[in-house]
Amino acid sequence: MIVSRTQKAGFSLYAGLILLLFYFPLFCIIVASLSKKRYFAFPYPVEDLTLKWYDAAIHSPQVAEFVGISLKIAGLTTVCSLAIGFFAALAYARYVWRGRKTFQRLVLLPLFFPQSVLGLALLMWFNFLDITPSWWTAVISHTVWIAPITTLIMSIQAYGLDDSLEEAARDMGATRGQILRLITLPLLAPGMVSAACFAILLSWGNFALSLYTTGPDSALPEWLYARMTSGYQPIVPAVGAISVVVAIALVVLLFALIRWTTRKNRQAAAAH
Numbered sequence: 001m002i003v004s005r006t007q008k009a010g011f012s013l014y015a016g017l018i019l020l021l022f023y024f025p026l027f028c029i030i031v032a033s034l035s036k037k038r039y040f041a042f043p044y045p046v047e048d049l050t051l052k053w054y055d056a057a058i059h060s061p062q063v064a065e066f067v068g069i070s071l072k073i074a075g076l077t078t079v080c081s082l083a084i085g086f087f088a089a090l091a092y093a094r095y096v097w098r099g100r101k102t103f104q105r106l107v108l109l110p111l112f113f114p115q116s117v118l119g120l121a122l123l124m125w126f127n128f129l130d131i132t133p134s135w136w137t138a139v140i141s142h143t144v145w146i147a148p149i150t151t152l153i154m155s156i157q158a159y160g161l162d163d164s165l166e167e168a169a170r171d172m173g174a175t176r177g178q179i180l181r182l183i184t185l186p187l188l189a190p191g192m193v194s195a196a197c198f199a200i201l202l203s204w205g206n207f208a209l210s211l212y213t214t215g216p217d218s219a220l221p222e223w224l225y226a227r228m229t230s231g232y233q234p235i236v237p238a239v240g241a242i243s244v245v246v247a248i249a250l251v252v253l254l255f256a257l258i259r260w261t262t263r264k265n266r267q268a269a270a271a272h
Contacts, residue, residue, distance in 0.1 A: 026244055033238035053238035062223075063239055069135050070220040073210070074203040077142040081199045082192060084143070085150030089191075090184070092151060093158035108148045118145060119212030126213070133215030141213040142203045149202065150195035157191025190261045197254040201247055 036050045057063050091097070092104055110118065122141045126133055161184070169179050207221040214222065220239070227236045 029237045029244070030241045033234055033241045035234050037234075053234040054242070056235050057238045057242060060235070063235075066218060066220045066223045069214075069217050070204055073135055073138050073142060073214075073219055074200050076136075076139045077146055077203040078196050078199040080139065080143045081147040081150040082196055084147040085154050085195055086185075086188065086192065088147070088151040089154035089158045089188070093155040094161065107151055110145055111148050111152075113145075115145065115206070115208035116212075119209045122209070123212045133213050135214055135217035135219070138210050138214040138217070138219065141209045142206060145206075145209060146199050146202050150199055153195040153198060154188055154191040157188050157194075161187050190258060193257050193261075194254060197250050201250060204243070204247075 033053055034049045034051070036048045036052075088107055091100070092107065119141060122137075122144065123133065126137055131137060165183055165187070166179050169183055174182070205221060206219075207225065210219040210222055218226075220243070224236055224240060227233070
């Protein structure tokens with residue numbers, strides 16, 4: 001397809017506007033976190049730049065407490081979601097069994113629930129069971145929403161697995177456990193890494209489910225919201241900027257692992 005210079009310029013302008021729409025809010029957060037003053041406005045004087053809010057965020061016991069709670073929630077949610085998603089992906093994509101089509105439809109259904117409604121439903125369920133909301137009930141609520149996502153990601157990987165490898169291992173006398181541990185698990189590893197990164201990021205930044213189900217153990221997104229609505233200081237965007245940097249680092253790590261795994265698989269295929 002031949003594209004004129006005018007069309008190329010139009011495409012570039014359109015792409016630039018889309019990227020600006022995506023990343024300008026993040027740029028504003030970073031600029032606000034560097035401000036000496038409580039509020040900032042454009043044009044922004046260079047002499048007002050400071051890193052003191054980052055120092056305050058790093059050394060704040062309050063921030064450390066909320067970060068610790070969020071890390072516990074995100075870490076356990078990731079482990080639970082991967083464990084559920086691994087076996088659910090095998091049931092979703094690998095094996096033919098009675099009720100498979102119904103399972104395929106229902107397992108992804110929580111993705112389409114509004115998170116506020118899902119959080120309210122889980123809170124009512126916890127109250128019915130006389131369970132006091134805390135950080136571990138937030139782990140349950142995050143897992144309910146994120147496990148279908150990890151299932152979907154690993155199912156994509158599972159669809160591409162070579163059945164002959166498992167059949168060859170079975171013909172050589174390997175048990176189901178050995179096949180699962182030595183063949184299926186390594187082949188699904190790239191999908192598991194991708195799913196883990198998504199699970200960590202989605203749980204770390206989740207506000208709606210945390211708001212309903214953490215109880216007194218507030219997570220970092222709740223603290224950020226509370227400080228933005230009352231008692232705002234630039235330490236809030238500083239914490240947000242640090243979270244963005246960590247998220248970007250995880251995404252870069254994810255792409256690096258995927259690229260390394262792809263190259264390794266190509267080398268193995270070429271060797272055969």
